[in-house]
Amino acid sequence: MNIHEYQAKELFKKYNVPTPRGHIAFTPDEAVKAAQELGGNIWVVKAQIHAGGRGLGGGVKLAKSTSEVRELASQILGMQLVTHQTGPEGKLVQKVYIEEGADIKKEYYLGMVLDRASEMPIMMASTEGGMEIEEVAHKSPEKIIKVAIDPLTGFQGFHGRKLAFGLGLAVEEINTFIKFASALYKVYMDHDAEMIEINPLIKTGDGKFLALDAKMGFDNNALYRQSQVNEMRDLSEEEPTEIEAGKYGLSYIKLDGDVGCMVNGAGLAMGTMDTINYEGGKPANFLDVGGGASAETVAKGFEIILKDPNVKAIFVNIFGGIVRCDRVANGILEATKLTKVDVPVIVRLDGTNAAEAADILNNAGISNIVAATDLADGARKAVAAAKGA
Amino acid sequence: MSILVNKDTKVIVQGFTGKEGSFHAEQCMAYGTKIVGGVTPGKGGQEHLGQPVFNTVSDAVASTGATVSMIFVPPAFVADAVMEAADAGIELAVIITEGAPVKDMMYAKAYATKKNMMTIGPNCPGIITADECKIGIMPGFIFKKGSVGLISKSGTLTYESANQVVKEGFGITTAVGIGGDPIIGLSYKQLLPMFEADPETKAIVMIGEIGGDLEIQAAEFIKHNITKPVVAFIAGQTAPKGKRMGHAGAIISGSAGTAQEKMAALEAAGVKVVVSPADIGKAVAEVMGK
Numbered sequence: 249m250n251i252h253e254y255q256a257k258e259l260f261k262k263y264n265v266p267t268p269r270g271h272i273a274f275t276p277d278e279a280v281k282a283a284q285e286l287g288g289n290i291w292v293v294k295a296q297i298h299a300g301g302r303g304l305g306g307g308v309k310l311a312k313s314t315s316e317v318r319e320l321a322s323q324i325l326g327m328q329l330v331t332h333q334t335g336p337e338g339k340l341v342q343k344v345y346i347e348e349g350a351d352i353k354k355e356y357y358l359g360m361v362l363d364r365a366s367e368m369p370i371m372m373a374s375t376e377g378g379m380e381i382e383e384v385a386h387k388s389p390e391k392i393i394k395v396a397i398d399p400l401t402g403f404q405g406f407h408g409r410k411l412a413f414g415l416g417l418a419v420e421e422i423n424t425f426i427k428f429a430s431a432l433y434k435v436y437m438d439h440d441a442e443m444i445e446i447n448p449l450i451k452t453g454d455g456k457f458l459a460l461d462a463k464m465g466f467d468n469n470a471l472y473r474q475s476q477v478n479e480m481r482d483l484s485e486e487e488p489t490e491i492e493a494g495k496y497g498l499s500y501i502k503l504d505g506d507v508g509c510m511v512n513g514a515g516l517a518m519g520t521m522d523t524i525n526y527e528g529g530k531p532a533n534f535l536d537v538g539g540g541a542s543a544e545t546v547a548k549g550f551e552i553i554l555k556d557p558n559v560k561a562i563f564v565n566i567f568g569g570i571v572r573c574d575r576v577a578n579g580i581l582e583a584t585k586l587t588k589v590d591v592p593v594i595v596r597l598d599g600t601n602a603a604e605a606a607d608i609l610n611n612a613g614i615s616n617i618v619a620a621t622d623l624a625d626g627a628r629k630a631v632a633a634a635k636g637a
Numbered sequence: 638m639s640i641l642v643n644k645d646t647k648v649i650v651q652g653f654t655g656k657e658g659s660f661h662a663e664q665c666m667a668y669g670t671k672i673v674g675g676v677t678p679g680k681g682g683q684e685h686l687g688q689p690v691f692n693t694v695s696d697a698v699a700s701t702g703a704t705v706s707m708i709f710v711p712p713a714f715v716a717d718a719v720m721e722a723a724d725a726g727i728e729l730a731v732i733i734t735e736g737a738p739v740k741d742m743m744y745a746k747a748y749a750t751k752k753n754m755m756t757i758g759p760n761c762p763g764i765i766t767a768d769e770c771k772i773g774i775m776p777g778f779i780f781k782k783g784s785v786g787l788i789s790k791s792g793t794l795t796y797e798s799a800n801q802v803v804k805e806g807f808g809i810t811t812a813v814g815i816g817g818d819p820i821i822g823l824s825y826k827q828l829l830p831m832f833e834a835d836p837e838t839k840a841i842v843m844i845g846e847i848g849g850d851l852e853i854q855a856a857e858f859i860k861h862n863i864t865k866p867v868v869a870f871i872a873g874q875t876a877p878k879g880k881r882m883g884h885a886g887a888i889i890s891g892s893a894g895t896a897q898e899k900m901a902a903l904e905a906a907g908v909k910v911v912v913s914p915a916d917i918g919k920a921v922a923e924v925m926g927k
């Protein structure tokens with residue numbers, strides 16, 4: 249789960265990670281009021297959406313008067329902001345963050361993420377602030393300094409020194425930086441974060457470090473104990489069908505093909521997409537219905553898949569483990585009564601009682617339900633059905 | 638022969654009396670696994686499924702001599718359970734539970750490593766040595782005894798591959814579901830040498846997926862240390878970037894962790910990589926020279 253910049257900065261402030269002052273605004277009036285409260289004579293109007301690259305997309309603008317704040321806020325609020333992370337349709341901007349202008353002397357990058365190799369969180373810093381870190385990692389990996397932090401002992405001075413000297417900071421700046429980095433580590437650990445990105449981190453004219461931007465993502469498995477983070481969840485930033493699927497314990501991701509897939513297990517679900525691709529088709533979605541595959545979950549699965557008008561055929565691929573296939577087959581038949589399914593459905597059931605299951609499906613007399621013998625057969629039939637439709 | 642577990646392995650269940658724990662412990666016993674007891678704090682002294690229940694793992698180990706624990710406790714209590722097992726001298730903890738926080742696993746694994754306890758999982762189907770010992774939730778009947786070792790991040794793909802291998806006329810020595818979370822216990826790199834050393838295993842199937850770089854590490858390891866033929870499939874060739882595909886660890890971050898990158902590394906290491914998971918069985922037949 250991700251949160252907005254302004255929310256991440258709220259968490260930063262509680263842990264004394266310095267950020268510029270700012271207020272959130274939902275209307276141009278509120279934006280002006282926010283600027284007046286902040287005072288000064290320069291403000292930044294920043295679109296709040298869950299995607300990077302907002303500046304390049306025209307979602308971050310500088311204002312030199314309150315009337316300019318109003319003008320820019322009116323422009324940005326309600327726009328479909330397109331960045332390299334939103335897809336071509338962009339994302340609707342529903343709120344702007346009004347922030348005081350900052351005196352930028354130098355820009356850096358500072359981030360934290362779980363390093364799977366060391367099984368520890370790592371902090372990464374770079375002098376290439378403001379640039380895409382992926383690009384820096386690709387073009388000049390030596391410009392990224394990384395330290396793995398053992399969670400059993402926590403953030404130590406040497407971690408900070410390694411980063412600070414690596415960034416080429418002046419001796420008198422080092423302690424300020426270490427204080428910043430150590431506070432950031434605490435934000436990360438205390439909130440079960442899986443990612444923090446500050447890009448850019450800036451050094452001001454008077455030698456302070458400020459998080460000019462802030463991005464945070466969290467471990468979904470830990471949300472049950474992070475009530476404050478949970479309250480920050482913005483459902484309007486998530487795919488509505490993915491949210492709905494989640495309510496029923498289904499894991500759904502929309503793709504751009506025409507063969508719908510319903511599978512039990514995440515690995516097999518990905519493998520099914522790959523098989524469809526291998527057989528010359530394009531998967532329309534990833535859908536893991538979990539272990540049980542009951543009539544209700546299958547019905548819900550059909551409903552969600554069919555919300556996508558591109559779907560021309562559905563491949564149901566269930567490897568019945570401890571669950572018996574004949575039960576799943578009956579579940580599928582029942583599901584077609586609960587939800588209207590008007591595209592060909594190719595069903596492959598394997599595991600206990602697979603033969604009985606195929607008989608049940610073939611004898612049901614439903615013209616658009618076809619039984620398949622194995623994974624390849626099912627994928628081939630589904631691809632052919634999608635092409636013929 | 639087999640790896641890690643066999644018909645003599647003594648197993649306890651943490652979360653023994655819960656719904657999931659009970660159901661699967663019973664299935665494991667029916668398969669032939671020596672479940673010698675279980676742990677449910679507060680229910681010590683009772684009997685469940687004909688076996689003793691203990692308050693602590695230490696009590697269970699002292700009284701039964703168990704060396705392996707199968708963990709079914711709810712996600713919030715997984716770290717505690719793993720550390721308790723490690724503290725009690727358990728040698729291998731098989732963590733079935735799905736949904737444990739990453740931070741908890743970070744602490745739990747560090748502690749387990751310190752105590753020399755191996756872990757499998759979390760969020761995995763477990764481990765099975767065909768016809769001898771099943772510690773997990775997989776449908777046992779698929780795993781007919783044979784000569785192929787199996788390592789997989791995915792549960793249902795494990796069943797799918799085992800089924801194909803068996804249909805081609807081969808069978809399984811041991812199959813290990815290592816799980817698809819960002820932090821897991823035993824991985825390819827630790828399990829491959831065990832299969833290499835097992836005289837009964839003639840070929841190895843490894844199933845990977847997008848995210849992380851365990852498969853890349855495995856490729857490097859295979860190149861220098863594994864002489865037995867290896868067949869691999871990497872799930873998620875058609876997965877979009879930046880989207881989590883069900884498993885917490887199955888996500889392409891930026892340009893890292895793609896299926897294509899992993900497939901290329903494995904191929905370069907001499908592994909027989911299949912593009913479609915429907916071809917795993919056939920590929921095994923091929924490397925076995927059938």
